[in-house]
Amino acid sequence: MKLQELTIYNFMPYKGEQNIEFPQHETQNVMLLFGDNMRGKTSFLNSIRWGFYGLAVGRHSRPIPRTHLVNSIAASDDDWSMSIMLKFTHENRQYELRRKIDKKNHVSIPKNDGDFEESVGLKINNQVITGDLIINEINQVAPEEISRFFLFDGELLQEYENLLLEGDVQGEKIKEHIEQTLGVPALINGRNEFTKLLTDARRIQARDAKNSSEAKTHVERQRVNENRQITLEKDISDLEFLQRDVQKQIDDIEDQLKNTEAVQKKKHELDILKSTRETIETQLAYDADEQRKLFQDIWKDVLFKGVQPLVNKLKSKRDSLLNATKAKAVLDSKISELHKSLEMPICPTCTQNIPQKEMDGIEKRIIQLKAEAELSHVNFDDITEINSQIDNLSKIKSNNEGNRVCELVAKQRKMQVSIIKIETDLDDIEEEIKDFDTDQIMRQRAKKERLGNQLFKLDSDIKETKVSLNKLGEAQAHISALISKSTGIQGQSSTIRVNLYQDLETIFKTGINELRDALRDQVADYASNAFSELTTEKTYAGLEINKNYGLSIIDHTGQVLKERSAGAEQIVALSLIDGLNKTARKTGPIVMDTPLGRLDPKHRSNVLKYLPKMADQVILLVHEGEIDPSRDLSNFADRIGARYQIERVSATESKIVRSN
């Protein structure tokens, strides 16, 4: 399929008629549509999607209501008509598809989708195709299920990462779409048809077996099982309904939270600052306590240095007194000796009498010594007093309390400065987020978490129920085989039919698995080739595919690369899409919205060189940050067939103009 022309009328920001011609050249097959953010690139992508399928999608692939699809300025002028006309070719046939909505005659201002009337017209080679056949014809050319792989938003490429997560709901959905792209549903539908036929055939077989006493019990068991199967199928359907509902609630909360991301970030900052402030305040309180404990003995530390000389002085004084006491004792002893000589004047050595002259000398000496002893007299109370004073002063000890308090004061000052800074920051942040209900945001986050758990539980319940259903199916097949072998049932047409449908169902089941494996290998090969051209890291060995079509990068040692960047994820996703396109469809356009957003210049250059090879037509919806017209275009200038620009008319209106 090749797009030729698109005519937009009153679609989203595009008021009035806009006409775009797509490049038809075989090598100059790239069309560039430049547009700033908010100007209408995604709306352009949606215009093609809506033209084909009557569906435009917003975030989380949610349908955009018709009231939002009609250009708001036109609507305010009471022009509620909106249309898309697509001209394209496919297998040498010329298609002209027109889709239009307008408000119903009796509606003054449309409020919901039901207030609009939709009309679709298709001409193939100028032959008008009637209503019911239109969808079939479109599905022949570009089935809606595979549209995500040729009409895609580059900013959502990261969702392909979910394919690497076992049991991820979004991953399962993408896997389903991938298999639809690859044609697996043909076999799945075949299997489902035979399962249905088999159930009907068994019912007939059971009716035929009513009269067989041997089969009667089996028939009854089969009937009970069938009822259980119906119940389980209903359970699965209910659970899946719930699962979708919960997922929708999560998506809604995510949308709301996305708008408040900056506020959440600020709230997080606020919480961290508050917690830091609390830690500092706790430390301040602890230090204040410590300071008071030191304060209790600080007076001793203040006196300590001054007291030391006093103690030394007292000790010295005490020593002098003690020395004087000793000296007096010596003098007293000498005086006592001399007194003895006076009392008995005989020389102890020669036993002769001591002459009077000598005795006079002794008397003089005694007087002299007594005078000296008198001078050395010490009052013992003085020594006791000094000792007591030394004891008292020795109780003044220092544990360096003063310096420790000074250190604490300095530390306290620093912490107080920190607190002032934190409080200023807190005031600033609180001012910034004052208009937001941050508690509500936090409640929403908590709710999202709860819903996430609920979703996980639902998912596991669905899986469990499916396992039970499968087991029941196997049990039914077994019972059916027993009935078939029962006397009187064997050879009956209902039994032959059951056996036939059972065999066919098995063939389809096996076929599905074999087809899946084969297609997966093919996708992996194509994707690996694309990856080797797109990546700037040439040592990578390639890509490895898992059973969900998730792709992992294999490094030069053959190991799976555990962590990969956002840019690498985008490259891998582009490789997967290329692999799917090449496996599923030989020809067709690719329309990419913002495909290069997360890539560095080298990867961007590789992608730009490779894109023209990905499809017969490549339509890139880009902003100048992704492709710099003055620098990047030289990489693939010879492949550009057409270039358009989205120009702003007003905040709610844009127009598309061709540029050189």
Added chain:
Amino acid sequence: MIEPKRIGLTPLAAQQLDELLVELNPAPDSKNETAKLIKFDIYRLAVALGIKENKSPPALNDKSNTVFRVSELDPDKTLFTVVDCLGSCPNETSIYGYIEQLAEQGIKEFYEHLLQRGELPLTDYLLDKE
């Protein structure tokens, strides 16, 4: 000189001491702070700083608010001994009378500093300037 058994402060300084105590102690609703100062702690520091700085305090100009037992304030007679040994007490004043004057002067200074700076300049009092 007969030493008094009780000493104290003038009513003004006693009031200032109360306020200093409130300032230095944790707020009544504080959950994290447990250590509390008592009047003696500030009183003794005022005396110690007065001794260290060799101050000559004036006599109390008002009747002393004699609330402190000397035996509790200075159970080991440490302050008494220091003053006594230093000989800084005037002859006409008892040692505890001199200590009382030092406390009165010190507490008034503390209070003055608190009013001026919003906090006690502990670093100025305590930092070893040598």
